[in-house]
Amino acid sequence: MNRSDSSHPHQLHHPRASASKVFRLLIAASLTGGVVACDDLPGKPPPNPAPVISVATTAGFEGMWAERCSGCHGADGQLGAGLPMRNAEYLNAVPDDDMFSMIRNGVPSSRMPGFGGDAIGGVSDEIIRDFIKGMHLTWGEGEASDDSRGFPWRSTGTGGDVASGATVFAAKCAACHPGEQVAPTQAGTMPDQLIAGSVTDPFYLRLISDQHLRSNIVFGRKDLGMPGAAGPFRGPDGGEVTTPLTATDVADLVAFLASKRNTWPSGPEVEDGEP
Ligand code: HEC
Ligand code: HEC
Incomplete structure (x- = not known):
């Protein structure tokens, strides 16, 4: 090899240097600008993901409500099968820790x-806490009614009396919740929308907890015409009964309804455990 030909190695080297430069540029492009280029591919998400709105805000809360709760508790926080959450009085009565544990662990x-927890697609504890803040912000600050007479969400006393509960039920509730008895009807009137389903059906009762009964009786369901503890109720003759429920009445009613719940085996549901 002739060492005097000093320019030769340089000339040989030049194309290699240039190739590696192009290679480095390609890597750089794929790390940065390359992402932009791929955005044109069909089916690719947009380059800037939609901002994640905190569920502690009304907009964020409403999004999560629609996704996770609306099917059972109503699109608008009411008129669902589950208890309405669009109820400032109710929201302010449920302690945050209880609300948290029900949403995290279910009932x-x-x-x-x-x-939350180990649920598939589980929501973190932090998001659940924020969600509760969002729920209060959105539905908890309206004008609170006094349907509950200020009775606590959860029963603080011991169990109620079944026989007394039966008496109150006959005097104030049965006209709207006929069960076995036939509801009084006035000839010629349209079907009364306030005549509701049986709440003494043993199989209905095994689907729901005593707390669900208490929450309905204390806070009512304004969205469907169910009075809270403040009434007014409906007597056996169909007339209005204005005497409100006492705290003892509420406990007795829950005890009476719960006494109708059966535990008979009914197929695979037995595996869920005792109601
Ligand atoms: C003016 C009629 C009316 C009166 C009086 C009334 N209810 Fe209701 N109740 C309703 C309506 C309407 C609903 C909602 C529709 C439904 O659940 O069938 C309801 C719902 C309920 C529910 C929840 C059912 C569920 O799981 O969704 C319970 C429990 C209940 N009532 C118990 C009572 C008790 C106990 C009393 C007496 C203190 C009472 N109701 C008085 C009309 C009434
Ligand atoms: C698959 C239907 C379903 C979904 C989805 C659902 N719930 Fe419920 N929820 C229920 C039923 C049924 C009950 C009554 C449980 C019982 O018997 O105590 C209930 C009870 C509750 C209670 C307690 C009511 C009381 O005072 O007794 C709260 C609070 C609640 N749900 C909030 C939520 C929130 C918030 C979401 C969404 C994150 C949600 N639920 C999603 C069915 C559902």
Whole structure:
């Protein structure tokens, strides 16, 4: 090899240097600008993901409500099968920690699922806490009614009396919740929308907890015409009964309804455990 030909190695080297430069540029492009180029591919998500809105805000809360709760508790927070959450009085009565544990873990032996912990697609504890803030912000600051007479969400006393509960039920509730008895009807009137389903049906009762009964009786369901503890109720003759429920009445009613719940085996549901 002739060492005097000094320019030769340089000339040989030049194309290699240039190739490696192009290679490095390609890597750089694929790390940065390359992403932009791929955005034109069909089916690719947009380059800037939609901003994640905190569920502690009304907009964020409403999004998660629509996705996770609306099917059972109503699109608008009411008129669903589950208790309406669009109720400032109710929201302010449920302690945050209880609300958190129900949303995180569900309500045992009921159809209320848990959304946190080990649930598939589980929501973090932090998001659940924020979600509760969002729910209060959105529905908890309206004018609170006094349907509950200020009775606590959860029973604080011991169990109620079944026989007394039966008496109150006959005097104030049975006209709207006929069960075995036939509801009084006024000849010639349209079907009364307030005549509701049986709440003494043993199989209905095994689907829901005593707390669900209490929450309905204390807070009512304004969205469907169910009075809270403040009434007014409906007597056996169909007339209005204005005497409100006492705290003892509420406990007795829950005890009476719960006493109708059966535990007979009914197919695979038995595996869920005792109601
Ligand atoms: C003016 C009629 C009316 C009166 C009086 C009334 N209810 Fe209701 N109740 C309703 C309506 C309407 C609903 C909602 C529709 C439904 O659940 O069938 C309801 C719902 C309920 C529910 C929830 C059912 C569920 O799981 O969704 C319970 C429990 C209940 N009532 C118990 C009672 C008790 C106990 C009393 C007496 C203190 C009472 N109701 C008085 C009309 C009434
Ligand atoms: C698959 C239907 C379903 C879904 C989805 C659902 N719930 Fe429920 N929820 C229920 C049922 C049924 C109950 C009544 C449980 C019982 O018997 O105590 C309930 C009870 C509750 C209660 C307690 C009511 C009370 O005072 O007794 C709260 C609070 C609640 N749900 C909030 C939520 C929230 C918030 C979401 C969405 C994150 C949600 N639920 C999603 C069915 C559902």
